[in-house]
Amino acid sequence: MTGLVAHLDLDAFFASVELSRRPELKGMPVIVAGSGPRAVVTTASYEARLFGIGSAMPAARAKRLCPEAVVIAPNSAAYREVSRAVMEIIAAHIDRFEQLGIDEAFLDLEGLHSPKAAMRRLVAEIYEQTSMRASIGIGPNRLVAKVASDAEKPNGFVVLTAEQARKRFADAPVSLVPGIGPRTNERLGEMAITTLAQLRAADERSLIERFGARQGPALIALASFDGSAEVVTDREAVSESRETTFDQDISSGDELEGELKRLAAELAEALQRNNRSGRTIRIKVRLDDWTTVTRAKTISALTNDYATIIEVATALLREYGPQRPVRLVGVGVTGFTPARERDQLELPLELPAA
């Protein structure tokens, strides 16, 4: 039952790709961010992080913290290309791995003769071939591996047992572990639980009372670095969507529907290109006060057709009828593989009779 998992994380990925394309920027604070008034930082180079700049920070604030920072607009095609190259290198070394997002992966190290040496070789080859630095964490499960890869980045290489992780991060804030975000952090704080050691020792009944029968015990498991070692290969997407935040909030219904059309066209095109279709069409509207509303409708047949998507999406938007200025509108399709059909697909293939 005991597994061995590595988590590989590319360091400051977007910024690193930009630096590899423009070596003259090496050593300078670089941030990758859009240009609009509401743009946020997607990645900051480590030089920029010294100024207190981090991901998800409004770009305007980042510029104020470090006026001399070089701001580069995101170039997602380039990031996808480098990501693909890195994943190919991983695939050449490791049979079973699971890509998460664009810049990280879990690797199943079970049964490897010399897992640490194998990971050293892997990061060396990734650097040689793509000039991307990667941080590696190795542990008995995904949780330990993930926290370990984060512990000494950039260019980190950390191997921990669950017990070592518990000791090392005993006094760390609960938000260190993935799965405890700002909201849970705050609610735990209200119970005077701020460190992982405190969370691990917390009274389970109080946590259940506060967080429910599932999440309560799950929080203690997180703080105990207790988790799954399963690496899921061949993950299939379950939804695809497009959304925009307006530079200025919009009140006109016509303008809103115009943007919805543009997004739906882009979405339909992408769905068709990826050969995906779904039964549930969903819209998302964020108002000026940041309340977010979603509306969805499930239709009888799978679709990736523009006319169908925009018809349903427009009807949902009109039905909702936002009563305040709108800052974001989005449209998505989910339900790619209905349970019934998936069950059928999972049946063993029947070979034609010989």
Add this chain to the structure above:
DNA sequence: TCTGGGGTCCTATTGCCA
């Protein structure tokens, strides 16, 4: 000082149906 875009997963609620 206000908070992007693209996702995944979980939970609660509701309505339908056997």
Add this chain to the structure above:
DNA sequence: TCTGTGGCAATAGGACCC
């Protein structure tokens, strides 16, 4: 026929991740 119950699908919201 009435009432209860359990399962399931659809829906809405929200937390979280990179």
